[in-house]
Every structure is written in C-alpha cells, then in structure tokens.
Amino acid sequence: MGYFCPALSKAVKTMKKGEKVLLTVKPQYGFGEQGRPASEVEAAVPPNSTLHIDLELVSWKTITLIGDDKRILKKVLKEGEGYERPNDGAVVRVRLIGKLDDGTVFTKKGHEGDEPFEFKTDEEQVIEGLDTTVLTMKKGEVASARIPPEHAFGSTETKLDIAMVPPNSTVFYEVDLVSFEKEKESWDLKSNAENIEAAAKKKDEGNAWFKMGKYAKASKRYEKAAKYIEYDSSFSEDEKKQSKAVKISIKLNNAACKLKLKDYKEAEKLCAKVLELESTNVKALYRRAQAYTELVDLELAELDIKKALEIDPDNREVKVAYKALKDKLREYNKRDAKFYGNMFAKWRKTENAAGKQNAQPMAIDSTA
Structure with a gap:
C-alpha cells in the first residue's frame, strides 16, 4: 500500500469499516519529485503531482505478534463474539488445518463432517504455539498463525496424522475456535469448601508437573492454587485450619520450583510467607537458606540453617x-582475606613510595 501511495497507510488508520472518502494528496505525501513510472497495469504519475483518490475501507485483518518472545505471527x-477468551486450563473445541511452508497439509481436524478437535489449554496436549494462539482468540474467531520451530515441533522430525513435519520447520495453522469452557476461577466457586478442594487439586497438578521436571508449569499451578484460598476471612475455624495446611504446602512447593528456576528472590519471599504462618517450619528455613546462599547472603543462610537444626x-x-x-x-573468608591483604599491601607500597618521594635531605647552613 505504501508503494501505491505512501499517504494511504496513514489515511486508512483513521477510517471505519465501510467508510468512503475522497483524498487530496499533496506531492510530498504522494510520489514527490520523482513521480512514479508506468507499469503494465498502472499509468505513470508525473513528478510533483497532487493526487485525488477515492478510497473505501471494505475490511481489514488484524495482525499481531504474540507469545512471550513475540515470535508467533497471528492474523485474524x-x-x-464478545470479549471472553479461554484461560489456562480451559477446554477448547477447534477446527484446524496445519501446513508446512510449501503448502503441504500435515494435519486437519474438525473438518469434512468430523467433530471439532477438543483439548485442554496449557497441558502440552498440542504444540506451544497453537496453545498460545488459542488463548488469544474469542468464540467464533478464525485466525491464522505462523509458528517458528521453537514453539512448534523443534529440531525433531514429527509424524502427524497426514504428513511428516521435518526438523526445524516453521508451521502455519488456520484455527476456528468453535467454543470453549473456561477453567473456574476462585470467584466462580460457591463455597469455601469448594475453594479449598480446588486449591488442593491444583496443587496436585503442580506436583505432577514438578515430578516431570516442568518447573515453570508446576509453578503456575501452585500460583493458581494459592489464589483459591488467598482470602479466608469468611472461613470457619476448621476451614482456616485446612486452608493453612494447604497454603503452607503450596508455598513450599512453589519455593522449590523457584529454586530450580533460579528465581532465588521469589523463593526467599515464598519461604518468608510460610514462616509467617508457621515460624518453626524446617522446610521453609532450609529452602530460604538455599535461596540466601545463592544470593550470597551467607550470614542469613547460616542463621536459618542453625535455627532449622535447633x-x-x-x-x-x-x-x-x-x-x-x-x-x-x-572459601569466601579466604577470598576476602586475600583480597584485603593484597589491597593493604598495595596501599602500604603506595604510602612508602609517596614517603620516599616527599622526604627532603637535611639542609646544611653554609654560614655555620
């Protein structure tokens, strides 16, 4: 569009669907002093020409870069319909076609009379890029996505239902989100007991991901679990007792995830929250000491370890x-001693050199 006339890309940004306008474009916003040569289908534009353009905005397609690293290109x-989109853990039903760069179809689901393909988001039931795309869609939306290898099938050759996907392939999906059911949030649940049960269930999901070494996914489950029982002012004493035990377990497990993910500051914060609930929790002291050690706050780490052993x-x-x-x-004490020893030696050497330079020979009175 910029080649046809640079002003058009600016004009359409101000228009609504179905709007018709007459543009008068001055040379500096058109083709300037150079004009534009004739082509097989278009006449030449002389230099310094003012243009008059009838323009109608029939439709447009929204193109966005999505995903944490903005490497997935999505086109609506x-x-x-509406504003709702699936959340993590939602059950979605889609029609989809997956293609390679050369147009080869490697998968096709929910078409030609087949039931829509159903999967649960954020459960690794589909490639990461498809998961990411669906989470940005609304019911009834149709979108295409260009997904790079690191968010698709990676460096391994993968057999799909129709064709093989070669290693390091960028893949292209067309997705129709037929319907979805969001995973319930804490405010969707009717009773305190339901919230406590949902927290325990989500914690168990986190444990399963942790055992598989998927620490980021496990951490997300623990964080979701914590939200179900974050506010307990309406809980009975018995419910508070139950939720406290679940809270402690969730935060300790999440701290273990954060240690694995090298997020030591967050691990320290989670352990501190556990110790606010239960000051003698040995696991919290131990894991906080691990975090302090990695943060090279060795004195605080030693205090926690000693308290845990008491x-x-x-x-x-x-x-x-x-x-x-x-x-x-x-090791650190030796390193410090060596560092300060060297520093002191250099200081003494400098002082001695300065003293020699500043020392003056005794004056002799020639009249004596």
Missing part, C-alpha cells in the same frame, strides 16, 4: 546443607 481472518537436629538434608555452607563460608 474472522472476528469472534528444631530438627537429626535432619540429614539440613546437616548436609550446613556442611556445604560452612565450606562456602571458609
């Missing part, structure tokens, strides 16, 4: 961690 082919002197994990911490403290 048909607008959907509470549970026979805890093998904590004893091993204390030995490792003492070794690290010795």
Whole structure:
C-alpha cells in the first residue's frame, strides 16, 4: 500500500469499516519529485503531482505478534463474539488445518463432517504455539498463525496424522475456535469448601508437573492454587485450619520450583510467607537458606540453617546443607582475606613510595 501511495497507510488508520472518502494528496505525501513510472497495469504519475483518490475501507485483518518472545505471527481472518477468551486450563473445541511452508497439509481436524478437535489449554496436549494462539482468540474467531520451530515441533522430525513435519520447520495453522469452557476461577466457586478442594487439586497438578521436571508449569499451578484460598476471612475455624495446611504446602512447593528456576528472590519471599504462618517450619528455613546462599547472603543462610537444626537436629538434608555452607563460608573468608591483604599491601607500597618521594635531605647552613 505504501508503494501505491505512501499517504494511504496513514489515511486508512483513521477510517471505519465501510467508510468512503475522497483524498487530496499533496506531492510530498504522494510520489514527490520523482513521480512514479508506468507499469503494465498502472499509468505513470508525473513528478510533483497532487493526487485525488477515492478510497473505501471494505475490511481489514488484524495482525499481531504474540507469545512471550513475540515470535508467533497471528492474523485474524474472522472476528469472534464478545470479549471472553479461554484461560489456562480451559477446554477448547477447534477446527484446524496445519501446513508446512510449501503448502503441504500435515494435519486437519474438525473438518469434512468430523467433530471439532477438543483439548485442554496449557497441558502440552498440542504444540506451544497453537496453545498460545488459542488463548488469544474469542468464540467464533478464525485466525491464522505462523509458528517458528521453537514453539512448534523443534529440531525433531514429527509424524502427524497426514504428513511428516521435518526438523526445524516453521508451521502455519488456520484455527476456528468453535467454543470453549473456561477453567473456574476462585470467584466462580460457591463455597469455601469448594475453594479449598480446588486449591488442593491444583496443587496436585503442580506436583505432577514438578515430578516431570516442568518447573515453570508446576509453578503456575501452585500460583493458581494459592489464589483459591488467598482470602479466608469468611472461613470457619476448621476451614482456616485446612486452608493453612494447604497454603503452607503450596508455598513450599512453589519455593522449590523457584529454586530450580533460579528465581532465588521469589523463593526467599515464598519461604518468608510460610514462616509467617508457621515460624518453626524446617522446610521453609532450609529452602530460604538455599535461596540466601545463592544470593550470597551467607550470614542469613547460616542463621536459618542453625535455627532449622535447633528444631530438627537429626535432619540429614539440613546437616548436609550446613556442611556445604560452612565450606562456602571458609572459601569466601579466604577470598576476602586475600583480597584485603593484597589491597593493604598495595596501599602500604603506595604510602612508602609517596614517603620516599616527599622526604627532603637535611639542609646544611653554609654560614655555620
């Protein structure tokens, strides 16, 4: 469009669907002093020409870059209904076609009389890029997505229902979101008991992902679990007791995830929240000490380890961690001693050199 007339791309941004306008375009916003040569289908535009253009905005397609790294290109082919979109854990039903760069169809689902393809989002039931795309769509929306290999099938050759996807392939999907059912949020549940049950269930999902080594996914489950029981002012005493136990477990497990993900500050915060609920929790002290160690706050790490051993002197994990911490403290003390020793030696050398330079020979009175 910019080649046809640079002013058009500016004009259409101000228009509504179905709007018709007459544009008068001055040379500096058209083709300027150079004009434009004739082509097979279009006449030449002389230099310094003012243009008069009848323009109608028939339709447009929204193109966006989505995903955390903005590497997935999504184009809306048909607008959907309302404002709701699927959330993590939603059950979605779609019609889709997957193609390679050369147009080869490798998968086709929900077409030619088949039932829509159903899957649960954020459960690795489909490639990450397809998951990401569907989470941005509305019911009834049709969209295309260009998905790079790192969000598709990666560096391995993959057999799909119609054709093989070669390694490192960028793939193209056309997706029609037929319907979806969102996973219930805490405010959707009717009773405190339901919220406590939902938190425990989501925690178990997190545990399953943790065992598979999927720490980021596990952490998301623990964070969702925590939201179900975040506000407990309306809970009975018995419900508060139940939710407290679940809260402690969720935060400890999430802290373990954050340690694995090297997010040590967040791990420290989660352990601190556990210790607010239960000041003698050995796991919280131990994991916070691990976080402090990685953050090179060794004195605080030692305080937590010592307190944990006071509470549970026979805890093998904590004893091993204390030995490792003492070794690290010795290493840092040696390093500090060497650093300050060298610094002091350099300072003394500089002082001595300055003293020699400033020293004056004793004056002799020639009249004596």
